[in-house]
Amino acid sequence: MFPCGTSITRRVFVCSYDGVPFLMHDSTLMRTTNVAEVFPNRTHLDAAMFTWAEIQQLNAGSWFLLRDPFGTASSLSETDRSQAQNQSVPSLAQFLEVAAASGKLVLFDLRRPPYGHPYRRSYINTTLQVVQAHINSSQVLWLPSEDRALVSGLDPALQQTSGLKASIQELTDDGISWLNLHYSTMSQQQICKYQSVNISTNLYVISQPWLYTLAWCAGAQSVTTNSVHILSSINKPLFLMVSLTL
Template identity: 40%
Template sequence: MMLSISRTCLRGIYSCHWTSPKGDRNRACCWLSFLSFVSILALSWMYVCFIAFNDHNDVNCEAFKALKKWVNWYMIVMIISAVLATYCLLLLVFGLLHLAIREPLDLHWLHKVFLFLGLLTVTLGTAGFCIKWKEEWQTIYMSFQATAPFLQLGAVVALTLISWLVFQSYHTAQTAACKVFIMVTFLVVSAAVFLCPLAICSPCITSNLPPKPALVGHRGAPMLAPENTMMSFRKSMECGVVAFETDVQLSKDMKPFLMHDDGPSFLLRTTDVKETFLGRDADMHANFTLQELQTLNAGEWFIRTDPFKSVSSLSKEDKREANNQTVPSLSELLVMAKKHNVSLLFDLKNEKNSTGFHNSDSYYTAETITNSSISPDKIWWLPPEYRHDVRKVSPGFKQMYNNVQEMYADGGSFLNMKYSSLSTHEISELRKNNVSVNLWVVNERWLFSLLWCSGASSVTTNACHIFKSMSKPDWQLEPNMYKGIWISVDVISLLLMFLLFLCQRRRKHVFHPNPRESGVPLLSF
């Protein structure tokens, strides 16, 4: 009785037929194949979205520039992708269960419509990814060094489970050619899955784990406080950062201040300029004096928009403090850095518009740093424009480069690059040559773990409070241990498949229905 009810429920969910339908078996198999194809695409797209989450704030900021309104667009994409992948996988499971219990397949037209919409969604998402964010594909490629061992184990488990249906189709196939095709295809796929660890190269499969990378606070600690505010830098110090990373611009009265966004409307995202200075929200940095900038509220936006979904973790005191932050000057940050012996790394947002060194942001910034009396070796000088002029004025600054060839040509030994610009092998080789490598912006544990295993010297991060508590990478295996796990799982899978093959063979002799009478599509030709 219960079995009959279960079969009826399965049939109703998959096809909306509560009695056994008699449809076209070949067409039903085609729709199952299409469902499998869309499910694989939806899962792959979900994986891409999950891996690219490290840089999701970049997507939201770009959308803000275009729309002038903050919305967490990336989270919306993630939710849609998760719903699509879950729907396709559940439907595929129901379809495979139909095959396993020899129920007829007849996918309902509404499911077919949703599958086409899902395919369209994934296609448009992938196209947008390639057009607007193609550099992120390097991150996807990197991720396989962290996930490939686990993906391979998952593929072995999935292959073992699906083998039941494959062997069922093999034993019920009507012709020898069909049997050969099914078995050869299955063996080729199995060999690829079982042997792919031979091609997996991960820095976390190692006996020698490098030291943990030092942490650099990206605009302070922007998950715990409004970015580029004194509260944010104080919070990052509590994480034990070795350096502050910030962005410097020059005010109308030639005073360096801290602000990431530049160009027209540079204050719109992170301040209340629209309410404080009516009609001036589209002005440039050179239209505001430092005194005017410091009358703005630079923290209320953080509580209101919650860009990292972290505000709920703050105490009432922290929320109150965040609500009352202002735009800091570079001098204020230098005082803090000097007092706590923290280094300073910064971008100059408008340097390319300068007409000469003595009229440039570099000159006024270097002058402000010199007047602060901070130890010169605590300044990690990054801007490439006027680098040699700055070196003459302040020879003690530690020069950082964002290009390997330029660094070697200049006799430098300190790189600051996007985490995906270097392969894990290149990072290891640079460290062997005593080059310090700082990588930005690293926010996810899997990525931090991968770069840790690769030997990165330091990482610039929004998530210093998360990485601070990590005493080891999320995973790291001795090569021999990984080899033992790989071989053991493969052997167990092969044994289970052999038993399933024998079980299906015996079952065939006990019960061998006529497929034409049962209406069951058995994936045969």
């Protein structure tokens, strides 16, 4: 969305009980699916404790139209409403295929499965295998910090990304090429300092046009937003700041 053309999609993924990484922001399925209807005795169970076949039985679209979190439901056509309310939970593979086809960078978190899960120890390797099978690794900003050195060795093309600020020396020693930080923690001076050593900055969560303008003018390379339908139409900063000499 910024002048440089960088567009990043960020999601949270968890590994199913039978080893399929899938998209799920919450730790349970209650808020964004109809799990209470399909599996009424398992509503409070961790999402990772369901098999992929069970996950595929759930509706993941109706809640969005009912709650209308962005106030956009009324603008949808009947065809679009029908499509929206019949969505299923996407797998990581499906997500990556969409990103690969459009040439987008992707940034995702991984939630470690709970105790007793068959993939609790191997979920990172399982996820990495899916990444390598469905997208060019250079399109992936690898955020999970666990076993970063091992992951980097297995796939050097991944763009290692840190969710914590650190000194330039520490970041370069860890092979970090991106920072993913809350907008309130960064200044224009810091962004420029990191950029001078080829470390790019993604700021979250930027959903207001005025915040988007601030991030743009501060030199951030990209933002994470919940309002892409609003920010995507902005092709220049909303205001200019100039200094006056009296």
